[in-house]
Amino acid sequence: MMHTLPPFVAVIRTAFLRIFSSPLAGLLNILVIGIALSLPAGMYILLQNAQSLVDEISGPQQISIFLQQDASTLEIEHLQKLLSQNEAISSVKFISRADALEGLKQSTGLSDVIAGLETNPLPDAFIVTPKSRDASYLENLRTSLVNLPKVAQAQHDTSWAYKLEAILKFARIAILILASLLSVALIAITFNTIRLQILTQRDEILVSKLIGATNGFIRRPFLYFGALQGLLGGLAAWLIISVSLHMLQSPLNNLSLLYSSNFSLHSLSVGDTLSLLLFSLYLGLLGAWLSVSRHLTAIEPR
Amino acid sequence: MISFNQVFKRYPGGYEALKNVSFEVVQGEMAFLTGHSGAGKSTLLKLIAAIERPNSGSVLVNNQNVGVLKEAALPYLRRHLGIIFQDHKLLFDRSVFDNVLLPLQICGFDSRESSKRVRAALDKVGLLKHEKTNPIALSGGEQQRLCIARAIVNRPTILLADEPTGNLDAEYAQAIMQIFKSFHQVGVTLLISTHDTTVLQDKDIRVITLKQGEVQDPSNVAETCNPDLS
Numbered sequence: 322m323m324h325t326l327p328p329f330v331a332v333i334r335t336a337f338l339r340i341f342s343s344p345l346a347g348l349l350n351i352l353v354i355g356i357a358l359s360l361p362a363g364m365y366i367l368l369q370n371a372q373s374l375v376d377e378i379s380g381p382q383q384i385s386i387f388l389q390q391d392a393s394t395l396e397i398e399h400l401q402k403l404l405s406q407n408e409a410i411s412s413v414k415f416i417s418r419a420d421a422l423e424g425l426k427q428s429t430g431l432s433d434v435i436a437g438l439e440t441n442p443l444p445d446a447f448i449v450t451p452k453s454r455d456a457s458y459l460e461n462l463r464t465s466l467v468n469l470p471k472v473a474q475a476q477h478d479t480s481w482a483y484k485l486e487a488i489l490k491f492a493r494i495a496i497l498i499l500a501s502l503l504s505v506a507l508i509a510i511t512f513n514t515i516r517l518q519i520l521t522q523r524d525e526i527l528v529s530k531l532i533g534a535t536n537g538f539i540r541r542p543f544l545y546f547g548a549l550q551g552l553l554g555g556l557a558a559w560l561i562i563s564v565s566l567h568m569l570q571s572p573l574n575n576l577s578l579l580y581s582s583n584f585s586l587h588s589l590s591v592g593d594t595l596s597l598l599l600f601s602l603y604l605g606l607l608g609a610w611l612s613v614s615r616h617l618t619a620i621e622p623r
Numbered sequence: 624m625i626s627f628n629q630v631f632k633r634y635p636g637g638y639e640a641l642k643n644v645s646f647e648v649v650q651g652e653m654a655f656l657t658g659h660s661g662a663g664k665s666t667l668l669k670l671i672a673a674i675e676r677p678n679s680g681s682v683l684v685n686n687q688n689v690g691v692l693k694e695a696a697l698p699y700l701r702r703h704l705g706i707i708f709q710d711h712k713l714l715f716d717r718s719v720f721d722n723v724l725l726p727l728q729i730c731g732f733d734s735r736e737s738s739k740r741v742r743a744a745l746d747k748v749g750l751l752k753h754e755k756t757n758p759i760a761l762s763g764g765e766q767q768r769l770c771i772a773r774a775i776v777n778r779p780t781i782l783l784a785d786e787p788t789g790n791l792d793a794e795y796a797q798a799i800m801q802i803f804k805s806f807h808q809v810g811v812t813l814l815i816s817t818h819d820t821t822v823l824q825d826k827d828i829r830v831i832t833l834k835q836g837e838v839q840d841p842s843n844v845a846e847t848c849n850p851d852l853s
Binding site for chain 2: 528530536
């Protein structure tokens, strides 16, 4: 019974009972909030997965520097010194033409063809790892490296990763806009639900005011209602996302097997889940608060 | 305890409900407020609970001018008053027990103390066996007594009743008056609006008569300003 519970728990219990006083309407409300939240949150998690996929495929950013065929050992040593002194470069690795040929033999299985070559066609090369991953920074570095003595070519092969990253950036902003719009919708849903709640509780509010209830006392259950509804909506969103990701996981496993990758979807982290729940709770509370401040003053005993 | 001083109340539209009303009900006194329908009885009670505000004059309750009380202070004024409404204002979405519990919840009583008080109040009005019933299943007289239980559960110092015996037969009305008298005996100040002539027969109890918004016999005031009346 209600009167045996501490007041705080009793108010939550009342709010819970009111949400489900008509179970279908309550569930639908929670479902609407859940779907509205799961869209941006689900897209966000897919985006994060795409981001980690990009990171995995592109690996650490590297620039390959190919030297002219006639570069002497002395010139190579000089160049290595220059590169390792360069502020923008974090590591330098030299691959001699002989090593490169050996590597090619092993990795491609073309040993017979390579054995038939009269001279080694490969140049000496440096592989440098820059300190930053920024696209324009890399491009500047690349141009400056080309201009070094005895350098024939400098290239970074990951420009497609940058294009993808630009697309992801675009998608991130699109999701942000979507999330903002749906948050407003969520506030509106709560606003309206609370308005209806206030109308159905009209008698109770009037009587309570007549027998000495403060505005805070009257407001509290509605705020709890909004917050609880938001929280349950957040839980619904979490469930929708988790189930969807789970359903996507097995076809994706097949796909990544075909590409001989071991990429797997990661779901919402604990931190993400907490933020999702807190955010939805907060939005519900905000909607309720707006509604209560707007509608409660209109109910005065006369 | 309750003191009206040259109070005027005009409703929007120009209808004058109270004209130059002055009277006093002292601590521990029991008084009837009578007059025809529309004489201003309900308005007068509403002014005491600050449900309406006077246009001029002062309404003092416990030496507090309730006519100028801030909105935020009203709940604390009303917690000292027990109000028995003409239309009961019971809540039909909860049990008899929970109806009486509401004022205690509002004041933040702990649950064990609340249960005790609710049962005591219900026992006082003879409704203890109905505590789990929905008030809609109660008769008119029982609803009236439930309303009384709710008004007294908070142990108010002042009890206001608007036509508490309005639609009841004589026997029920008598029972309710007995309940009121028992509160009077323990020192509660009572102001009861009624036009029930059988109730008004009681010679021991002072009667304030309103006629078209005016107190009819001011001599009543001087004569009965006596705390040890009953």
